[in-house]
Amino acid sequence: MSLDKLKLSKPLVAAMTDAGYLSAKEIQAKTMSRIIGGQDILAVGPEGCGKTTNYVLGALMKLKYGTDEAPKILxxxxxxxxxxxxxxxxxxxxxxxxxxxxxxxxxGGMDAEINELVDGVDIVVALPSRARAVYLKLGLNLSKLQLFVVDDAELIVKQGMQLPVCELARSAGKCQHLVFTTVLHEKLEHMTSQFMNFPAVIEVTDLGEKQAETHELLLYQVPNFKSKLNLLDLLLRDDEVFDKVVVFVNTRLNAQKLGQSLHSRKPGEISVLNPLFFDEEGFDHIEDFKETESARVLIISNEGNASVDLSGVPFIFHFEVPQVKETFLSRVLKSGPEEVVAITFATDMELVDVRKIEQSLGARIQVMDLPEELVVDQPGKKAKIDKNRIVKEKQDGPKGGGAFHDKKEANAKDYNYGIGQKAKMTMKKKHS
Known part of the structure; x- marks a missing residue:
């Protein structure tokens, strides 16, 4: 699509051409008019699809020249x-x-950042935790904010930074919100619902033209570790189908936990490659597992075992999505006539890595429905409050000793200056 179709200003089109952008990406074509029009947007697209350039262009189109101290874009x-x-x-x-x-x-020091903000700013680019800390110090004035952008929202949720994002968004009041993410899942939707009202959800795939030849790939989206364990245990009950299985996890500790947690009806049926402790069921070499008829399931950690020989193993489980996508790709790309089924379990937090893998493969992995008989682990509920317990009555009077007294009316603070006003007043006091 031509850049002219985005209806950008001539200086912006010239700047894009100078920067090497010759055509508009799909996500830009689908969202630019909505951004310029002031609509809230939740945009979903893979890494490298043009999300950052998209909101940078939109912000520059909306930003008008001014000398306000408060930022217009966060x-x-x-x-x-x-x-x-x-x-x-x-x-x-x-x-x-x-x-x-x-x-x-x-x-650096927060005081230096606050002084820089006081001098005046148009755009602030920040980590959620740092922006919240500066805001609580009255250093970040959000009263003039026009555009609130959350980039790589899935990573921010993975870091547990939802609370600072929501607090800043609510403090900014009425403004346009743009959220860009690689994947959309329940935790992310819960965060955005705190400050976005009926956003336009726009998704692009951008998987590339070339599709890699792989073994059969299946994906189960499972909420948590315990539910993954229940699902693996349920599937492996069918020992006639799953007669020789390799299960990959990310760490040796998780391999140990999984080996101890899976149910086995026969001795020696479940084992670990290079076990963490000498008294665990295990093998030092994968060839020994292949040759041992009674050994049906081998658990392998990605730590130090990324390139094991999987020939002759018909079923591969990725109980955890590898943190390095090349590790996954090396196991699922087809290199011979062998028929192999590669099954992946992924939580919401792991879907980011799944999307990167799909982008490399040039295709989406088939998502399977969870079995009806699967027991899905639910987070523990809070203990019920005992209604018969004795509760001390709250005293309405002031706390403190005999010297306590109420503030004089003249000293009572019922205002909250913005940082600009506060800094200027402080400077006046210093020079008076």
Whole structure:
């Protein structure tokens, strides 16, 4: 699609051409008019599909020249490297504009960042935790915010940073919200529902033209570790089908836990490759497992065992998605006539890695329905409150000793200055 179709300003089109962008990406074509029009957007697309360039262009189109101290755009990212990349993208596409942009990623003192914000800023790119800390110090004024952007939202959720994001969004009040993510799942939807009202959900695949030749790939989306264990145990009950199985996990400790947790009807049926402790059922070499008829399930850790010979093994389970996608790809790419089924279990947090794998494969992995008889583990419920317990009555009077007294009316604080006002008042007091 031509850049002209995005209806950008001439300086922006020229800046994009100079930066090497010759055509618009699919996600830009689908969202740009909505961004410029002020609609809330939840955009889903794989890594490299143009999400960052998309909101940078939208922000530059909406940003009008002004001398306000308070920022008009706040962009939350997952780490410092991402923040620096976003700032660099803004500067490369706004060469003809005097753009005031600040990064908050927690490497220096907070006072220096606050002083820089007081001098005036248009765009703030920040980690959620750092932005919240500066805001609570009255250093980040959100009263003039027009655009609130969350980039790589799936990574922010994975880091457990939902609370700072929601607090900042609610503090900003009424403004446009843009959320960009690789995957969409329940935890992420719960976060965005706290501050987005009926956003337009736009998804692009961008898997590439070439599709890799692989073994049969199946995917089960399972909520947690315990449910994964129940599912694996349920499937492995059919020993006629699953007569020789390799199960991959990420760490040797998890291999040990899994070996102890799986139910076995026959001795020696379940074992671990290079077990953590000498008294566990296991093998030192995978060839010994293949040759032992009674051994049916071998659990292998990805630590130090990324390139084992899987020839002759008809079923491969990835109980955990490998953190390095090349590890997964090396096991599922077809290199001979052998018929192999590769089954993957993934939680919401692991779907990010699954999407990266699918992008490399050039195709989506088939998602399977969970069996009806599967016991899905539910998070523990809070203990019920004992209604018969004795509760001390709250005293309405002030706490403290005999010297306690109420503040004078003149000293009672019922205001909350923004950082700009507060900093200027402090400077006046110093020079008076």
């Amino acid at each position: 962009i939350l990212v997952a780490d410092k490297e991402r923040a620096l990349a976003v700032i660099d993208q803004f500067r490369s596409l706004s060469k003809n504009r005097d753009l005031r942009i600040i990064g908050l990623y927690g490497t």
